[in-house]
Amino acid sequence: MSKQSKRLEALVYHAKPTPGKIKVVPTKKYATQRDLSLAYSPGVAEPCLEIAKDVENVYKYTAKGNLVAVISNGTAVLGLGNIGPEASKPVMEGKGLLFKIFADIDVFDIEVDTEDIEAFIATVKNIAPTFGGINLEDIKAPEAFEIERRLKEELDIPVMHDDQHGTAIISAAALLNALEIAEKKIDEVKIVVSGAGAAAISCTRLYQAFGAKRENIVMLDSKGVIRDDRTSLTSEKAEFATHRKIDTLDEAMLNADVFVGLSQPDIVTPNMLLSMAANPIVFAMANPNPEIQYQLAVDTRDDIIMATGRSDHPNQVNNVLGFPFIFRGALDVRATKINEAMKMAAVKALSDLAKESVPEQVNIAYAETKLTFGKDYIIPKPFDPRLIAVVPPAVAKAAMESGVAKEPIEDWDRYKNSLLERLGSDNKLVRMLMGRAKTNPKRVVFAEADQLDVLKAAQIAYDEGIAHPILLGRKKVILELMAEIEFIADDVAIIDPKSDKETKRKNRYAKAYWEKRKRQGVTIYSAEKVMRERNYFAAMMVNVGDADALITGYSRNYPSVVRPMLELIGMADGVTRVATTNVMMTQRGPMFLSDTSINIDPSAKDLAKIARMTSRVSKMFGIEPVTAMISYSNFGSSENPRAEKVREAVAYLHKAHPEMIVDGELQTDFALNQKMLQDIFPFSKLAGRKVNTLIFPNLDSANITYKLLKELNNAESIGPIMMGMRKPVHILQLGASVDEIVNMTAIAVIDAQEREKRMPKLA
Numbered sequence: 001m002s003k004q005s006k007r008l009e010a011l012v013y014h015a016k017p018t019p020g021k022i023k024v025v026p027t028k029k030y031a032t033q034r035d036l037s038l039a040y041s042p043g044v045a046e047p048c049l050e051i052a053k054d055v056e057n058v059y060k061y062t063a064k065g066n067l068v069a070v071i072s073n074g075t076a077v078l079g080l081g082n083i084g085p086e087a088s089k090p091v092m093e094g095k096g097l098l099f100k101i102f103a104d105i106d107v108f109d110i111e112v113d114t115e116d117i118e119a120f121i122a123t124v125k126n127i128a129p130t131f132g133g134i135n136l137e138d139i140k141a142p143e144a145f146e147i148e149r150r151l152k153e154e155l156d157i158p159v160m161h162d163d164q165h166g167t168a169i170i171s172a173a174a175l176l177n178a179l180e181i182a183e184k185k186i187d188e189v190k191i192v193v194s195g196a197g198a199a200a201i202s203c204t205r206l207y208q209a210f211g212a213k214r215e216n217i218v219m220l221d222s223k224g225v226i227r228d229d230r231t232s233l234t235s236e237k238a239e240f241a242t243h244r245k246i247d248t249l250d251e252a253m254l255n256a257d258v259f260v261g262l263s264q265p266d267i268v269t270p271n272m273l274l275s276m277a278a279n280p281i282v283f284a285m286a287n288p289n290p291e292i293q294y295q296l297a298v299d300t301r302d303d304i305i306m307a308t309g310r311s312d313h314p315n316q317v318n319n320v321l322g323f324p325f326i327f328r329g330a331l332d333v334r335a336t337k338i339n340e341a342m343k344m345a346a347v348k349a350l351s352d353l354a355k356e357s358v359p360e361q362v363n364i365a366y367a368e369t370k371l372t373f374g375k376d377y378i379i380p381k382p383f384d385p386r387l388i389a390v391v392p393p394a395v396a397k398a399a400m401e402s403g404v405a406k407e408p409i410e411d412w413d414r415y416k417n418s419l420l421e422r423l424g425s426d427n428k429l430v431r432m433l434m435g436r437a438k439t440n441p442k443r444v445v446f447a448e449a450d451q452l453d454v455l456k457a458a459q460i461a462y463d464e465g466i467a468h469p470i471l472l473g474r475k476k477v478i479l480e481l482m483a484e485i486e487f488i489a490d491d492v493a494i495i496d497p498k499s500d501k502e503t504k505r506k507n508r509y510a511k512a513y514w515e516k517r518k519r520q521g522v523t524i525y526s527a528e529k530v531m532r533e534r535n536y537f538a539a540m541m542v543n544v545g546d547a548d549a550l551i552t553g554y555s556r557n558y559p560s561v562v563r564p565m566l567e568l569i570g571m572a573d574g575v576t577r578v579a580t581t582n583v584m585m586t587q588r589g590p591m592f593l594s595d596t597s598i599n600i601d602p603s604a605k606d607l608a609k610i611a612r613m614t615s616r617v618s619k620m621f622g623i624e625p626v627t628a629m630i631s632y633s634n635f636g637s638s639e640n641p642r643a644e645k646v647r648e649a650v651a652y653l654h655k656a657h658p659e660m661i662v663d664g665e666l667q668t669d670f671a672l673n674q675k676m677l678q679d680i681f682p683f684s685k686l687a688g689r690k691v692n693t694l695i696f697p698n699l700d701s702a703n704i705t706y707k708l709l710k711e712l713n714n715a716e717s718i719g720p721i722m723m724g725m726r727k728p729v730h731i732l733q734l735g736a737s738v739d740e741i742v743n744m745t746a747i748a749v750i751d752a753q754e755r756e757k758r759m760p761k762l763a
């Protein structure tokens with residue numbers, strides 16, 4: 001993707017469909033007059049009075065305890081400088097998003113229009129009663145030091161300037177690990193710090209707390225090396241002034257072991273790197289552009305241990321790895337501070353975690369074969385699901401031990417479980433899909449590539465390395481649209497079946513089709529004619545092995561595409577029914593719903609097969625299926641043949657596949673409410689388990705339910721995923737969105753990968 005289209009993508013992402021990145025969502029019922037009289041006047045007066053009696057009750061009756069203010073005045077926004085409060089808002093909203101997705105913390109972002117220290121402090125103090133914690137952000141030094149120091153002193157909730165301490169914690173963890181890999185000692189290494197602002201000063205202080213020696217440190221600001229003979233240094237800069245008679249970064253880098261950049265882009269040259277000691281450690285953390293580009297650095301020296309603040313290279317040393325989890329731990333014990341002990345505990349937890357074996361889902365999410373502790377993996381990845389269960393408990397424990405916790409935790413196992421529960425798994429699932437697809441991208445033919453949304457999805461799949469797209473459709477239209485969306489890809493085939501010049505290829509496809517249908521009235525001549533139709537052409541591409549998977553159906557209704565696909569591609573060996581499943585991203589996690597699109601009134605045997613096929617798909621997503629066979633009846637409560645059918649399917653599955661965790665017939669509320677099921681039907685195979693798969697008795701109920709969930713609950717859906725076909729063919733819903741098409745492309749690729757591996761098969 002070109003620079004310009006990346007820019008546009010970022011702008012559209014922020015502008016559409018709703019401007020901005022976060023919104024406020026009620027957590028209580030508000031449907032009836034009674035609800036409203038509780039939510040607001042008169043009911044609301046009761047908690048007000050309780051809080052007035054004892055102010056600590058504010059944590060009991062309001063959202064304060066889980067609410068953090070992300071506050072900036074826009075004076076040092078990323079590395080973009082003093083761009084003002086409004087211009088800092090996208091970053092602050094972004095932090096809100098990260099707080100929420102990584103640690104389930106709610107955020108109000110607050111942009112304050114003042115550069116005056118006293119006015120800023122007064123503003124934060126005045127609004128502090130609303131919040132459980134204060135994250136100061138992108139405030140320039142030296143003002144940031146005074147602001148944070150005073151607020152910490154004067155408030156009794158945790159205050160942290162993240163550019164200082166978040167960065168310090170993450171980079172210290174990375175530094176300890178990098179030193180271990182380089183086999184160097186922290187109290188011996190020579191460290192160059194470029195930048196003497198909020199981030200740089202705090203990072204260096206923390207390295208000192210871990211043993212770095214002041215005499216081994218050289219710090220630089222915009223004017224050069226901070227020497228002790230320089231006049232008018234701030235007290236923070238004076239702390240690191242060196243007596244060495246050097247003036248430039250070039251001189252400072254000579255024989256240095258470690259470079260820490262928290263300053264400006266592109267100020268480090270390859271020659272500087274070459275002059276460093278053996279196994280140099282380089283953390284170029286300026287955002288969005290580092291002090292030296294990652295690739296240039298690793299191309300310059302083989303022995304370098306290189307990190308940046310960016311997510312597109314190995315070793316992202318960025319405070320995103322810290323603030324959500326540090327505040328989570330602090331809020332959960334109602335800490336009054338974030339102190340040195342808590343920071344050091346976070347460092348230790350992060351550096352230790354990087355040395356443990358990495359769960360497969362992290363490898364998949366980052367399209368890595370096997371992440372292992374070493375030069376390219378010195379610090380955990382932000383999407384590592386273990387972070388939430390490791391860092392907050394370490395921080396909380398340190399808060400308790402250092403005497404700043406007002407609400408100590410007693411049951412640590414329970415606390416860890418509650419932390420894991422906090423994270424929804426919807427995005428994780430999509431991430432996992434993308435990651436898995438990227439490990440071995442396949443050739444996917446897009447039969448309707450002359451439709452803008454399909455083409456956009458193909459572009460994303462191409463740019464992200466999910467698939468090698470083959471674009472089918474009117475060539476002229478495709479080329480025009482590609483130019484419009486800046487889809488630049490010389491290695492992507494564009495084929496117009498209507499005017500395909502490669503007669504050899506066309507003849508091959510026609511012959512393959514004729515072979516299949518010659519006893520059903522198809523002549524070689526009619527076969528050649530049929531090949532002008534894109535779906536036939538695409539299907540034959542997959543059949544003869546010129547493509548690995550097929551995506552179609554965007555502009556046609558579902559059955560009108562399923563029929564020819566069945567005819568052209570057919571069902572997998574041993575399969576007598578195809579069916580579809582939809583993965584719905586619900587609040588209780590992903591739910592598989594089948595059959596959502598094909599079988600109008602499946603028999604008991606069909607239902608059992610649908611359940612089996614759905615189980616295979618959920619395993620492909622890394623989810624162990626727990627399946628409820630849904631009905632309006634519970635375990636024989638109705639004699640009606642409709643309920644009887646579901647019972648029969650369950651009996652068959654219990655007998656033929658006792659290993660499956662499946663039961664029914666069951667009403668939906670019992671299937672989804674673990675307690676109800678356990679209390680009333682404790683004998684069920686599902687009792688005490690969290691159901692994640694619902695097999696519906698007919699198409700009406702499945703299709704209606706999935707569309708209801710999608711529209712009423714805004715639940716995102718992946719699917720319909722086609723099960724039982726002989727080849728990876730996936731059919732889109734009429735008018736699917738770009739995201740839905742991208743997801744389906746990833747599914748198609750994984751489907752092809754699975755077939756290649758031959759187990760577990762989708763079909």
Ligand SMILES: NC(=O)C1=CN([C@@H]2O[C@H](COP(=O)(O)OP(=O)(O)OC[C@H]3O[C@@H](n4cnc5c(N)ncnc54)[C@H](OP(=O)(O)O)[C@@H]3O)[C@@H](O)[C@H]2O)C=CC1
Nearest residue numbers: 076078079141196197198199221222263286287309318319
């Ligand atoms: N990866 C991460 O997680 C994080 C990265 N950062 C990045 O670090 C950088 C600094 O942020 P922050 O500390 O908040 O900002 P500040 O404004 O507080 O500090 C910037 C510092 O950079 C110094 N500087 C400017 N130009 C040069 C130069 N050519 N050589 C050496 N030093 C220079 C300034 O010098 P002077 O004092 O003379 O003005 C100042 O000390 C930004 O790029 C930011 O994106 C920040 C936080 C986290």
Ligand SMILES: CC(=O)C(=O)O
Nearest residue numbers: 077078079163287319
């Ligand atoms: C990451 C961050 O906080 C910064 O660059 O300012």
Ligand SMILES: [Mg+2]
Nearest residue numbers: 078137138163
């Ligand atoms: Mg910042």
